Amino acid sequence: MRRFFLSVFCAAAWSIASTASSPAADMEAAKKKAELCATCHGENGISQTENVPSLAGQPDQFIQWQLVFFRSGSRKSEQMQSIVEQLDNQDIRNLGAYFASLTPPKATKDDNPDLSKKGAQAANGRRCANCHTDSFAGKGAVARIAGQREEYLLKALHDYKSGARSGGGMAAMADVAYPLSEEEITALAHYLAHL
Incomplete structure (x- = not known):
């Protein structure tokens, strides 16, 4: 028990020290x-x-x-x-x-709720919320995808699927995007853009 508290204390102290030494944003x-x-x-x-x-x-x-x-x-x-x-x-x-x-963009009115329903199913099946959070607002080094431009989401998913996009999250996103059908990509992009 004592070792547990010592490790928690050390982790907290390191976190405070690293925050204090990191220059604040201007x-x-x-x-x-x-x-x-x-x-x-x-x-x-x-x-x-x-x-x-x-x-x-x-x-x-x-x-x-x-x-x-x-x-x-x-x-x-x-x-x-x-x-x-x-x-x-x-x-x-x-x-x-x-x-x-800055305040994130507001979602536009959903003109195709059936497509959004398919997108929600695809998001649930691919466990998108595991990384992007339940609200798809992202966290840490993971992107906010809720309310993002629909055609950009389409492009990003196609780029991950084809391997054209590299950078952070590439392995996880390639694993998720590669098996997606064109219909699932379209539905996902539509659903997320309208959240």
């Missing part, structure tokens, strides 16, 4: 940097551009990791490459905190 600097992002990802991180995801409300760590993957070249995007090359680690921390603080 929200003003992030807001200024995010002006570059608004061209494609929209004002306040809500995309109006086809196949470009909304960033508002994405988990802080998820944003940070994706920027690191783009910067390292392990995740490919011509549009992102020239932008992320200009970012240092503090910029990445700032942008993660900034986009996480």
Whole structure:
């Protein structure tokens, strides 16, 4: 019992120490940097551009990791490459905190509830909530997929299925996406976009 309390105390102390030594996000600097992002990802991180995801409300760590993957070249995007090359680690921390603080996009009215029902079944069958949480809001380094642009979700699922997308979560997402039928991909994207 004593060993248990000692390990809990050490873990808590390490957590506090690592948080204290990590530089805090500079929200003003992030807001200024995010002006570059608004061209494609929209004002306040809500995309109006086809196949470009909304960033508002994405988990802080998820944003940070994706920027690191783009910067390292392990995740490919011509549009992102020239932008992320200009970012240092503090910029990445700032942008993660900034986009996480924004209100996520509101889901649009569901024009096909039958398709959403099939999507909910597919999400349950593929255990999407295990990583993306019950509300599909994401957590930690896992993306928020609720309310995301439908055509972007389609693209992402196709990219994971084909192996075209790399970066964090690749193994888990490839495992989930590879066996999906085209009908399931369409239903999932529709369901999640309208949550």
